[in-house]
Amino acid sequence: MxxxxxxxxxxxxxxxxxxxxxxxxxxxxxxxxxLIYGREDVVSPHFxxxxxxxxxxxxxxxxxAVRMEDKPSQALRHGRWKSSMWKAIEAVKAGDxxxxxxxxxxxxxxxxxxxxxxxxxxxxxxxxxxxxPTTRGESVVLDVGATIGADAHQLIDFAILGSAMARAVFGxxxxxxxxxxxxxxxxxxxxxxxxxGSLLRAAxxxxxxxxxxxxxxxxxxxxxxxxxxxxxxxxxxxxxxEGTAKQISGYLRAAMSRTLMARIGYLFAKGAFxxxxxxxxxxxxxxxxxxxxxxxxxxSHGGTDDEGFAAAVxxxxxxxxxxxxxxxxxxxxxxxxxxxxxxxxxxxEPTEEGQD
Amino acid sequence: MxxxxxxxxxxxxxxxxxxxxxxxxxxxxxxxxxLIYGREDVVSPHFxxxxxxxxxxxxxxxxxAVRMEDKPSQALRHGRWKSSMWKAIEAVKAGDxxxxxxxxxxxxxxxxxxxxxxxxxxxxxxxxxxxxPTTRGESVVLDVGATIGADAHQLIDFAILGSAMARAVFGxxxxxxxxxxxxxxxxxxxxxxxxxGSLLRAAxxxxxxxxxxxxxxxxxxxxxxxxxxxxxxxxxxxxxxEGTAKQISGYLRAAMSRTLMARIGYLFAKGAFxxxxxxxxxxxxxxxxxxxxxxxxxxSHGGTDDEGFAAAVxxxxxxxxxxxxxxxxxxxxxxxxxxxxxxxxxxxEPTEEGQD
Numbered sequence: 239m240x241x242x243x244x245x246x247x248x249x250x251x252x253x254x255x256x257x258x259x260x261x262x263x264x265x266x267x268x269x270x271x272x273l274i275y276g277r278e279d280v281v282s283p284h285f286x287x288x289x290x291x292x293x294x295x296x297x298x299x300x301x302x303a304v305r306m307e308d309k310p311s312q313a314l315r316h317g318r319w320k321s322s323m324w325k326a327i328e329a330v331k332a333g334d335x336x337x338x339x340x341x342x343x344x345x346x347x348x349x350x351x352x353x354x355x356x357x358x359x360x361x362x363x364x365x366x367x368x369x370x371p372t373t374r375g376e377s378v379v380l381d382v383g384a385t386i387g388a389d390a391h392q393l394i395d396f397a398i399l400g401s402a403m404a405r406a407v408f409g410x411x412x413x414x415x416x417x418x419x420x421x422x423x424x425x426x427x428x429x430x431x432x433x434x435g436s437l438l439r440a441a442x443x444x445x446x447x448x449x450x451x452x453x454x455x456x457x458x459x460x461x462x463x464x465x466x467x468x469x470x471x472x473x474x475x476x477x478x479x480e481g482t483a484k485q486i487s488g489y490l491r492a493a494m495s496r497t498l499m500a501r502i503g504y505l506f507a508k509g510a511f512x513x514x515x516x517x518x519x520x521x522x523x524x525x526x527x528x529x530x531x532x533x534x535x536x537x538s539h540g541g542t543d544d545e546g547f548a549a550a551v552x553x554x555x556x557x558x559x560x561x562x563x564x565x566x567x568x569x570x571x572x573x574x575x576x577x578x579x580x581x582x583x584x585x586x587e588p589t590e591e592g593q594d
Numbered sequence: 595m596x597x598x599x600x601x602x603x604x605x606x607x608x609x610x611x612x613x614x615x616x617x618x619x620x621x622x623x624x625x626x627x628x629l630i631y632g633r634e635d636v637v638s639p640h641f642x643x644x645x646x647x648x649x650x651x652x653x654x655x656x657x658x659a660v661r662m663e664d665k666p667s668q669a670l671r672h673g674r675w676k677s678s679m680w681k682a683i684e685a686v687k688a689g690d691x692x693x694x695x696x697x698x699x700x701x702x703x704x705x706x707x708x709x710x711x712x713x714x715x716x717x718x719x720x721x722x723x724x725x726x727p728t729t730r731g732e733s734v735v736l737d738v739g740a741t742i743g744a745d746a747h748q749l750i751d752f753a754i755l756g757s758a759m760a761r762a763v764f765g766x767x768x769x770x771x772x773x774x775x776x777x778x779x780x781x782x783x784x785x786x787x788x789x790x791g792s793l794l795r796a797a798x799x800x801x802x803x804x805x806x807x808x809x810x811x812x813x814x815x816x817x818x819x820x821x822x823x824x825x826x827x828x829x830x831x832x833x834x835x836e837g838t839a840k841q842i843s844g845y846l847r848a849a850m851s852r853t854l855m856a857r858i859g860y861l862f863a864k865g866a867f868x869x870x871x872x873x874x875x876x877x878x879x880x881x882x883x884x885x886x887x888x889x890x891x892x893x894s895h896g897g898t899d900d901e902g903f904a905a906a907v908x909x910x911x912x913x914x915x916x917x918x919x920x921x922x923x924x925x926x927x928x929x930x931x932x933x934x935x936x937x938x939x940x941x942x943e944p945t946e947e948g949q950d
Contacts, residue, residue, distance in 0.1 A: 373841050383776055386784060420739055420829040428742060428826075454833025458841035470784075471827040473776040477810025478831045482838040485729050485814035489873050490846070493866040503863025510849040510856035517845050 239269045240558050241336050242551060243329035246276030247303035247322040249341030249540045249547070256341065257284035259547030261291050266548075267555055273329050275300050275322035300325055304350075306343045306540055313346030314353065323347060327354045330533035336558035339525075339551050341538040348384060348528060348537075355531040360570045362392045364530035365469070366537070367403055368476055369523045369553070372460025378404045378413075379457065381469040382476045382526065388468035390433035393417065397438055398569045399529040400464040401446035406560035407553065410463055412445065416452030418467035418475070434466075441576045445569045483518060525550035527557070534562055595625045596914050597692050598907060599685035602632030603659035603678040605697025605896045605903070612697065613640035615903030617647050622904075623911055629685050631656050631678035656681055660706075662699045662896055669702030670709065679703060683710045686889035692914035695881075695907050697894040704740060704884060704893075711887040716926045718748045720886035721825070722893070723759055724832055725879045725909070728816025734760045734769075735813065737825040738832045738882065744824035746789035749773065753794055754925045755885040756820040757802035762916035763909065766819055768801065772808030774823035774831070790822075797932045801925045839874060881906035883913070890918055 244260065246253045253276060263270055272295040274281065285292040300322040304313045317324050323342050329335040331354055340347050348364070357364055365381035378400045381388065388396065397415050404413035415438070419431050431451070438448040452461050454475060467475070494504045494511075504511065516522075524546040528535040534557055538550035600616065602609045609632060616628055628651040630637060641648040656678040660669045673680050679698050685691040687710055696703050704720070713720055721737035734756045737744065744752065753771050760769035771794070775787050787807070794804040808817050810831060823831070850860045850867075860867065872878075880902040884891040890913055894906035 373844055386776065418830060420742070420826055421833075454830040454835075455837030455840070457834055458837030467830070470776055471830045474774060474810040474823070474827045475830050475834045477777075478813055478834045479810075479838045481811030481814030482835045483842060484811070486839060486842050486874065488729055489870055493870040493873075494863060496866060496869075500863040500866035503859040503861070503866065505859070506862060507850060507856040507859025510852060510859065513852075514845055514849040517849075518842070 239271055240267070240555050241271045241273060241334065242554055242558070243273040243326040243335035243338045244275065244551070245323045245326040245338070245340035245342055246274050246281050247300070247342070248347075249538065249542070250306065252276070252303075253280045253284055255542065255544045255547050257281065257288070257291065258544035259551060260295075261288050262544060262548040263551045263555070264291060264294055267552065270294065270555060272296070273326070273335050274298070275325040277301070277303065277322075298325060304342050304346045308343060308346050310345040310349035313343070314349055317346070318350065318353070324350050324354065327351050327533075327535060330535070331355055337534040337536060337554035339536045339538060339554050341540050341542065341547060341550070343540065344383070344526070344537055347535065351528050351531055351533075351535045355533040355535070358530055358532055358566070358570070360574055361395050361399070361530040363395070364528055365396050365399060367400055367527045367529050369407070369525065370457055370465070370476075370479075371517075371523055372458055374460030376408065376523065377457070377460050377463055377465055378407070379465045379467075379472060379476065380529065381467065381472050383469045383473035384528070386468065386470045388430065390430045390437060393430060393434035393466055393468070394437055394573070395530065396466045397434070397446065397448070397464065398443075398573055399566060400466055402562060402565040402569050403527060403529060403557065404463045405445070405565055406557045406562040408463065409560070412447050413463035414447045414449050415464040415466065416449050416456060416462035418465055418471065419451040419453065421453050437577060441573055443569065443572055443576070445565075445572065487518065522549050525553040527553065529566070532563075534558065595627055596623070596911050597627045597629060597690065598910055598914070599629040599682040599691035599694045600631065600907070601679045601682040601694070601696035601698055602630050602637050603656070603698070604703075605894065605898070606662065608632070608659075609636045609640055611898065611900045611903050613637065613644070613647065614900035615907060616651075617644050618900060618904040619907045619911070620647060620650055623908065626650065626911060628652070629682070629691050630654070631681040631685075633657070633659065633678075654681060660698050660702045664699060664702050666701040666705035669699070670705055673702070674706070674709070680706050680710065683707050683889075683891060686891070687711055693890040693892065693910035695892045695894060695910050697896050697898065697903060697906070699896065700739070700882070700893055703891065707884050707887055707889075707891045711889040711891070714886055714888055714922070714926070716930060717751050717755070717886040719744075719751070720884055721752050721755060723756055723883045723885050725763070725881065726813055726821070726832075726835075727873075727879055728814055730816035732764065732879065733813070733816050733819055733821055734763070735821045735823075735828060735832065736885065737823065737828050739825045739829035740884070742824065742826045744786065746786045746793060749786060749790035749822055749824070750793055750929070751886060752822045753790070753802065753804070753820065754799075754929055755922060756822055758918060758921040758925050759883060759885060759913065760819045761801070761921055762913045762918040764819065765916070768803050769819035770803045770805050771820040771822065772805050772812060772818035774821055774827065775807040775809065777809050793933060797929055799925065799928055799932070801921075801928065843874065878905050881909040883909065885922070888919075890914065
């Protein structure tokens with residue numbers, strides 16, 4: 239049985255997409271149980287409509303909902319201890335849930351998750367990991383925006399977190415890992431990336447196959463199962479890829495509707511176009527995963543539909559089912575046993591709360 | 595008349611694509627003149643084949659050619675004063691050419707360009723600008739890899755350089771300019787981007803319409819005519835977009851050949867697919883432009899064909915014809931007149947050579 243805590247109020251549409259999404263998950267994952275937090279007046283009509291969902295859920299009424307436009311500090315001020323978002327996260331901390339899912343605003347969700355779950359003892363700063371569709375399948379890419387800039391130690395943390403996630407989600411025993419870099423040689427500024435690379439190579443972890451540097455175009459190729467970078471370039475890469483995909487879809491749509499011949503061709507090839515659309519369907523890979531905290535939190539895209547929300551919940555389900563947190567802890571222990579100088583440095587620094 | 599100096603030995607194929615490329619330019623730009631540098635034994639057969647090209651070209655034999663795998667330091671050691679790459683750049687410095695084009699290796703070309711032409715007095719560091727195809731048309735994006743990291747002053751330099759290029763290439767009187775950033779609020783590390791934004795806003799330059807921050811997905815949308823970022827994230831964004839475009843083309847090709855119906859549909863819609871391919875044809879926007887030096891150098895993609903090389907040369911032609919260097923100088927003067935505290939800071943720093 240996997241128990242998932244749900245912030246029913248998050249996202250642009252709240253329970254309207256959250257509840258039908260959960261129903262889909264329940265159909266596909268029979269051993270799932272939900273702990274749902276939200277306002278009773280908007281959630282309970284869905285329970286009446288879907289008694290099956292009611293049967294596998296516990297519901298807790300929360301008066302306060304974090305708004306999509308709230309700044310993290312506002313959300314903490316108004317929503318701590320009592321909002322549906324906070325309560326859903328707290329359920330993981332209390333051990334009542336194995337994973338938490340919210341479509342609420344990213345900054346607020348990260349701030350609350352850090353405050354409630356705390357960063358893991360051996361981790362400098364948490365990261366947001368995305369699942370990236372590639373020519374070969376899928377890769378884990380992190381950090382895509384939790385923090386800006388990362389030193390060698392933090393990049394190594396991200397590599398360990400990401401490879402543990404790849405093992406839990408893709409079922410690969412020893413995922414390949416690349417550090418995102420630029421190809422131009424003899425250029426300054428990559429000292430942290432270089433240092434992270436040598437340390438990872440030297441550690442020879444049994445849990446990952448470190449492959450060296452990769453570049454932006456390796457993301458789409460799927461050259462490695464995990465791609466590690468700091469949050470600024472990771473966020474820009476993610477949004478650039480989304481933008482490019484939209485741009486090309488737009489070109490394709492325009493090209494296919496411009497002439498009669500093209501429209502006829504489209505009808506013949508409709509099956510192929512449907513498969514292409516499915517391939518490019520971002521809903522299926524919906525979910526940014528907060529890694530490095532004492533518990534797993536999945537952020538669903540705020541504007542997604544019920545199928546997209548279901549994908550985020552199922553991602554959380556898979557990670558919990560495959561023991562992601564335990565995998566991370568074991569990998570961290572192995573790395574720090576092999577690179578004691580890094581552990582010492584970490585011990586000499588202030589606690590994680592002092593650093594952000 | 596526009597005089598263009600050409601490194602005939604650059605790129606994966608050297609004169610085999612360079613010379614046919616120049617012929618294409620000559621057909622489309624009747625007032626172009628070439629100053630061609632390379633090895634006589636491989637260049638002269640093309641002159642025999644194309645007397646028309648011979649008629650509008652001066653040729654200078656150079657024994658040494660910079661290799662694609664040379665590191666910048668090696669290239670400088672072996673190729674300075676005498677290689678075809680160096681000679682082509684030097685022609686701009688001597689005033690014999692209005693712009694230089696090479697398909698040679700980026701690091702070597704940048705190192706030689708900086709050494710020979712020097713960075714402009716008011717500019718901290720040069721940048722590489724790319725022309726980015728967008729839903730709305732094209733944008734100038736910089737820096738895409740000349741240097742890693744940029745402080746506020748350098749980001750402002752890039753904004754001024756990029757908007758001057760947009761005016762010269764797109765013929766827009768007052769290009770819109772955005773600073774690339776990430777959307778997550780209350781996050782640390784963007785101090786330089788923020789500072790650059792406030793200074794640009796305060797300066798109210800007549801040559802650009804500063805619009806604030808943009809994100810990765812704004813690149814494909816073409817939200818602004820110019821997008822400014824530092825070289826690490828710029829390079830990653832550029833390569834990520836290229837990778838995504840290739841990835842989707844691959845999906846499309848696979849989808850269109852899988853079933854008989856799809857193949858029939860493809861035949862009907864072939865005209866539309868051809869237009870789409872044309873739209874996505876990277877050869878047409880070939881050319882990284884080195885900005886911020888006392889002269890314009892265009893880097894053509896090393897693996898391009900003759901049409902791609904011609905596009906890079908024509909980009910150089912357009913920039914020279916439209917007085918890019920004069921535009922940059924005027925814009926820099928205006929900015930520094932309006933933001934004297936920045937000029938003072940620059941004056942207090944060591945010369946540009948000491949900084950890279």
